[in-house]
Amino acid sequence: MSWKTLAATGLLVSLAAAPVSAQDYPTKPVTVIVPFAAGGPTDVAARIYGEFFSRTLGQQFVVENAAGAGGTTGALRASRATPDGYTIFVHNVAPHVAGPALYPSATYDPVKNFEPIGTLAFAAHYIVVNKNFKANNLKEFIDFAKANPGKINYGSAGGGSATHLACVLFGQQAGIELTHVPYRGTGPALNDLVAGTLDLMCDQGLNMMGQATAGTVKVLAVAQKTRFPGLPNVPTSAEAGLPGFEVSAATAMYAIAGTPAPVVARLAQTMAAAYKDPGVRKRIEDLASELPGPGQDTPQALGQFTRSEMERLGAAIKKGNVKAQ
Numbered sequence: 001m002s003w004k005t006l007a008a009t010g011l012l013v014s015l016a017a018a019p020v021s022a023q024d025y026p027t028k029p030v031t032v033i034v035p036f037a038a039g040g041p042t043d044v045a046a047r048i049y050g051e052f053f054s055r056t057l058g059q060q061f062v063v064e065n066a067a068g069a070g071g072t073t074g075a076l077r078a079s080r081a082t083p084d085g086y087t088i089f090v091h092n093v094a095p096h097v098a099g100p101a102l103y104p105s106a107t108y109d110p111v112k113n114f115e116p117i118g119t120l121a122f123a124a125h126y127i128v129v130n131k132n133f134k135a136n137n138l139k140e141f142i143d144f145a146k147a148n149p150g151k152i153n154y155g156s157a158g159g160g161s162a163t164h165l166a167c168v169l170f171g172q173q174a175g176i177e178l179t180h181v182p183y184r185g186t187g188p189a190l191n192d193l194v195a196g197t198l199d200l201m202c203d204q205g206l207n208m209m210g211q212a213t214a215g216t217v218k219v220l221a222v223a224q225k226t227r228f229p230g231l232p233n234v235p236t237s238a239e240a241g242l243p244g245f246e247v248s249a250a251t252a253m254y255a256i257a258g259t260p261a262p263v264v265a266r267l268a269q270t271m272a273a274a275y276k277d278p279g280v281r282k283r284i285e286d287l288a289s290e291l292p293g294p295g296q297d298t299p300q301a302l303g304q305f306t307r308s309e310m311e312r313l314g315a316a317i318k319k320g321n322v323k324a325q
Contacts, residue, residue, distance in 0.1 A: 025263050026059040031087045035074025037067045037185070041206050041287060045120045045251045046090040048283045052274045057266075061088075070160030070324055072099040072106035079108035083258030088267070089114060093250040094162045097310035101317045102160040102324035110310055114254035115264050116302035118271035121289040123204040124224040125166040125247040126234070128217050130196045138220040138240035145176035153179045154200035155189030159324030163189070166202035166223070166247045168316055173245050193217055204249050205230065205288030223247040230288055250309075251289075252302055268299050 030053070034046045043065065050061035066074035071091060081087035100106040127138060135141035145152050156164035159182050171178045181198065183189040186207045192198040194216045201208070205228060211217045212231060221240040222228050237245040253271065255264050274280045275291055284291055295301060316322070 025085055025266055026057055028086065029060040029062050030085070031081075032061050032063045033074050033078045033081075033087060033089050034063055034065050035067060035071035035078075035089075035091055036065065038063075038065050040185070041123060041204055041249070041289070042090060042092050042251050044287060045284065045289070046253075048280060049090075049120050049253070049271070049274055052277060052280055053267075053270055056270050056273060063090075069103050069105065070099060070158055071095045072103045072108075072160070075099055075110075076106060076108050078254075078256060079113040081256050083256040083260075085255065085259050085263035085267070087256060088117065089254045089256070090120065091252060091254070092162050093252050093306055093309050094165050094247075094313060095160050096252075097306060098160055098165055098313045098317060101314055102322065111303075111307055113257050115257050115259055116299040116306060117253040117255055117264065117267045118299055119292045119296060119302050119305070120251040120253060121284045121287065121291060122296075123206065123249040123251075123287065123289040124222050124228060125162070125202050125204060125249060126208065126212075126222050126231075127170065127220045127237070128193065128201045128203055128208055128212070129199060129220060130193050131216055131218055132196050133199060133218065135220070136218070138235075138237070138242060141220055142174045142176060142242070145174070145178065149177040150179055152176075152199045153181050154202065155181045155183055155192060155198045156201070157186045157189065158182045158184060161186075162249045163201060163203055165313055165316070165322075166249075167200070168320055168322055169247055169313075170202055170223075170245060172316055172320060174242060190217075202247070209288050221245075228288070250305065252306070264299070272297065 032046055032050050034043050036042050046063050050063055053061040066077050078089035097110045135144050154167045163186060189201060193201050194211055212219045219234045221237045222234050223237045223246050227236055275297060281291055
């Protein structure tokens with residue numbers, strides 16, 4: 001075989017081995033791993049964007065629920081996937097970055113093993129108590145908690161969940177001692193809150209909006225800078241006497257580290273287009289959530305937010321000796 005033949009053969013081999021260009025991607029269905037059961041806010045947001053991505057890119061983006069261990073089961077599975085753009089990962093940033101600090105089996109790095117694509121939605125947390133609780137506002141609640149350390153219980157969707165970590169931050173910033181009661185999801189916890197057997201939740205708006213408007217729970221504050229239009233009479237945490245307490249459940253999309261940069265760029269471009277789609281916007285707002293605003297709507301912003309939340313929540317977990325119960 002001549003050197004020309006060898007060279008041509010080598011060129012063909014190298015072309016065959018070359019990654020598909022971003023213009024050709026995707027050429028087959030894409031798996032979207034969501035580390036929670038179907039029907040929750042993260043899953044619903046993933047499906048909203050998945051439908052838009054499917055329409056825009058011409059291939060199905062198929063949600064695969066891989067629940068367990070506070071979201072770390074799905075995160076670990078995603079981290080081990082082939083980094084070719086055909087597996088992407090949608091998670092809530094708080095449990096994503098807190099997972100390895102809470103679960104010994106979570107042998108992945110939330111920053112190094114994932115490549116940010118974009119934030120799907122932000123959903124503020126609310127400080128919610130059962131309707132018969134003695135406090136009628138946040139100041140009264142904090143005063144009561146300080147006078148009764150450890151006697152107030154709060155429910156969460158489980159150890160390491162966003163609802164758990166939000167109440168950890170709340171307790172630390174307010175200087176109060178609270179007792180954690182983990183549940184298998186926010187639904188059972190909210191049921192007990194309504195029934196009066198649970199005192200407190202730090203929950204997202206979608207989960208408790210119906211109960212709040214029906215008056216079956218009391219909402220003391222929303223943990224963001226501005227009031228939420230759907231509950232205009234609920235003060236912000238700053239207005240209620242706890243300035244600086246801001247906790248938002250950020251649902252985010254990541255590629256697997258090592259995914260070709262042009263593929264990540266195409267996914268990010270599609271995400272940017274989704275932000276401008278009226279249907280996507282309405283459906284996200286119907287989840288009592290908001291699309292990322294200017295300065296929050298890029299992969300770089302998500303990467304920075306992921307790192308800052310990892311630092312903030314890591315410090316809170318260490319300070320409170322928080323365990324994944």
